[in-house]
Amino acid sequence: MTGVRLSWPGRQPPDAPSLHTLTPLLTIPRQNTAVGPARLLAGQALAVLDRLLQEGRAGQIDLVYLDPPFGAGVAWPRRRDVQNATGQTTQDVVAYDDPADDLVDWLQHLDTVLDRVHRLLSPRGSVYVHLDFRRAHHARMLLDERFGPSNLRNEIVWAYGLGGSSKDRFGRKHDVIQFYAKDARHTWFQAPLQRATSQRMKGLAKRATDVWQTPHAGADAPILGAWPDTLVDLTLSNSDSQRTGYPTQKPLALLDRIVFASLPPGGIALDPMAGSGTLGVAAVRAGGQAILGDRSPVALDASRGRLVDAGSAVQLDNVDDTLAVQALPQPGARIVGDRAQLLALAMGAQDADALSAWGVADAEGQVLAWWDGGAQRTRTQVPQELPLRAGQPQTLVAIDTHGQMWQGELFK
DSSP states (O other): OTTOOOOOTTOOOOOOOOOOOEEEEEEEOOSOTTSOOEEEEESOHHHHHHHHHHTTOTTOEEEEEEOOOOOOOEEEEEEEEEEETTEEEEEEEEEEEEOSSOHHHHHHHHHHHHHHHHHHEEEEEEEEEEEOTTTHHHHHHHHHHHHOGGGEEEEEEEEOSSSOOOSSSOOOOEEEEEEEESOTTTOOOOOOEEEOOSTTTTTSEEEOOSEEEOOSSOTTSOOOOOTTTBOSSSSOOTTOTTOOSOTTOOOHHHHHHHHHHHOOTTOEEEESSOTTOHHHHHHHHTTOEEEEEESOHHHHHHHHHHHHHTTOOEEEEEETTOSOEEEOOOTTSOOBSSOHHHHHHHTTOSSGGGEEEEEEEOTTSBEEEEEEOOSSSEEOOOOSOOOOOTTSOOEEEEEETTSOEEEEEOBO
16 A cells, blocks of 8 residues: 555645634633533634644644535535524524535645644544545545555444435445544554443443444433444434534534543544534543634534533634624613623624623633523523623623624623
């Protein structure tokens, strides 16, 4: 395999990492001391990776999970049920576009991403690249080039229960996850265990295989012991409590297994295409540190909500002003007090249904009081008031259901 190289028209070597500006936006304190901290970077994947290199993070990241667009030819919406005083409404907002006809651009982008990932990984680090039948084979060749075929640890088959039926072909019921080490001689790995079912080993534990099957129950189900390997049931049923409404959301148990296997205690996990943020939730729940990046405000909203819900400290930073911050009206249209209804009106909305999260922060963006409804698909009713701290300069911060961020001075 040495010297094998994937080629496409106009292929260019990855450019050297470029410089990117960083603006801290918001810091939400930790609510659970048992979970690790998380950092959210609003920015395109390459900009996020380059910024981490710029900060001196080369050789420091222990686990990278990549779940890039699959080339499905779909503009994926986030669907969320919003609970308000008069009942429940459903909102659809485009989360990300996944075009089917940009293979050359997709290859060039992934090639450059893998170049950065290789630089960022620690000597004990690993990368997992999650794709399906459309592009997994292309990614495999790029990974062989960048990491070397001897560093392929597993080609994992994740077989699931939802979707994929067809009248003119076999049902498409699995994804492929390529697992590579930075250096197989030093990589950190602990094999997940499952209950053996053979008569010879019945009742004993055995190491999990590289086929992870998902039949029919909630995604909160533990890893079971059926052969070849029952990881969780279904991808995520529409009624599952994990559901954020974010499209292509992966089950937490899937990322729990990857984190268990390849994130050292207290290690750093990175997902620069975070989507709904499942890797981050799994990493902080295991006591590790999570760095997540995404250019979609809708993805950032879903990720932030889940991390806050997990009790993690969340730092939101802006790379290259990707996340535009809108100013709330200034004197002449002052916001009086801290009522959600008035805040929504100042944002140009008719009622508080526009709010995904809101709170009060000091001048440095440290949150003093916060309500977050961005985690689950069914959002609870927005509280009308939040506790304030007297005698401190305070800023009103709001994030709407499109992921747009708003800031303005709070007048009492």
